[in-house]
Amino acid sequence: MSPFNKIMPKILINQDLSIDESEEVFEYIISGSATEIEIAAFLASLSIKGPCSNELIGAVNSLKPRVINPLESNTDTIDIVGTGGDGLKTYNISTAVAFIVAAAGLYVAKHGNTAVSSKSGASDVLTELGININIDNKILNRCLKEAKICFLFAPNFNKAFKNVAKVRKELSFRTIFNLLGPLLNPVRAKRQLLGVFSDKYLKIIAETLKAHGSKKAWVVNGYDGMDEITLTGNTKVAELANNEIKEFDIDPLKYNFKICSLKSLQGGTPKENAKKMINLFDGEQGSYRNIVILNSAATFLIGDKVKNFEDGIELSKSIIDSGKALDTLNKLKIISNQ
Template sequence: MNYDFDFKNILKIVTDGKELSYQLSKSAFEIIMSGKATDAQISSFLTAIKMQDHNPTVIAAGAEILRDKCSKIKSKENTIDVVGTGGDNLGTLNISTAVSFVLAGTNIPVAKHGNYSATSKSGAANVLKSLSVNIECELDIVERCLDEIGICFLLAPKHHIAMKYVGKIRQEMGIRTIFNLLGPLSNPALVKKQLLGVYDKSLILPFAKSLKTLGSTHAWIVHGSDGLDEVTITGETYCAELKNGEIKEFSINPSDIDLPTAKISDIVGGEPKDNAKEIIELFNGKKSKFRDVVILNSASALVATGNAINLQEGALKSIESLDKGKAMEKLEMLIEMTNL
């Protein structure tokens, strides 16, 4: 195969402002993530694709190739993920990380996919490391954690080796590219159920359509009216639900589960050690706005993944996980098993 010829043809299509088919999009990402494209070709492709806004066909194709190339782990059919794109620049506490343990405490397997922080002081990897979870453990241990404990952490760089072909170029470009969107869609456990937060409202429908193409069965894509890439506690959260192949849009509010609204400053975090301390205090029963936003996101995740009928039921299950020490138990078990 003449990769150079093929990629030049693909470049001609996108630089002419035309949309790529799903197959051609897959071919482009296959060439890029196999190390067959030059730096100049990759940067041209990424820039041209960015000019087409958020094309769900291209996003899904990129995620499919990233999934194909990654180091996968086995998971049960009902395994879920709670993940955000990052990039909201609000510097909140590690909400989705805390939510993952709350959900695991309701006996739902959680394959938490994440990375070190790119835009805040503390990403999922940073805070878990501060909590003494060995995030660098071997993949067989990661798989064992998911199977035996019901929760694991999938450190993106350990699973997505093919990203090495674009790392330097993305850094030099210094702008968001389509690769900022692919990570949350490329869980190495190949989960089909998730709560996924995005940094921009315009991404909600493209992500829903991409997940549909990728075979997800149950998902909510959410964006807070304050810009949060989670379900927010400051007001309205815009949502799209993917269920049974259908996509519908709606919104939710903290009042839906009788929670008061709060200010974004109430849930702003700090360094990883500070955020880790907040998670421990939450799991030990501390009442706070952080607890409220974790309950709201946990309830949303339970409904999104088909594990609760409504937000009220989801909230009750989440509160029980916290108040009966189940979330803390899952964290302690993960710390122990990853450090064997």
């Protein structure tokens, strides 16, 4: 019997599903038993209501076992990832952060896909930089071991979304699957800097990460809507640490950064964004450098590499200025193409 018969009436009167109900319906969807009409009706209704943490937890319970883990060892990894979909078309910020953090010695399992709302997603800019994103597990493990960073191209590891791909493509709005992608890192990273496209999901995502064993995470959304720590104003943060969630704001002015315009952060094609990243690692000053430093500082805190945000800022600057970030990029390029 289809679980939609009992869960759809609840959703249509704005009642949240339990974890078990959510898990049951996602099991039904990914089994291939659900029709496209059932899937579309469910996703649309859930989007109107708005997913809750129990619904996300149940969905992850169902989907995670079907996401292939390629790691040969149980490495403590960190992911810098966003939902995308903020529509701001910025430079590749989290990808640049990943190289800086890896250059400092943290193990980065960067999970990503092609662009959602920008012209250049993580996989797009990495390909333009000469990094091979379609590699076998042996090379991927070498990347993580030797360069301290690997890129996990979502379609290569997450086969659970295949039964909803057509419906998602035809729907013209964001669904729960936009939130689920960053929660399904194949290597089960236990630390995250995770950006979301709306502040209403900050605590919901943090609660989902807590339920699935994250050690430490920041879930962030800029006041401008950016799924990063922004430089155009303040950023809202839901921090998971010591199994507790607290919320606060990050103000760039507090750390002596100048507020910038959104236009100064907007990128272009993968080729243009790749060139901008190389220029950043070669020492170019400006808003892009500053926003990358802000996000790197937060990532160092999440990875317990520094004791406070100020130390994270200084470490980020030193990694860029010493050339170590560029060295890490080049090392990943070499290994991924062997």
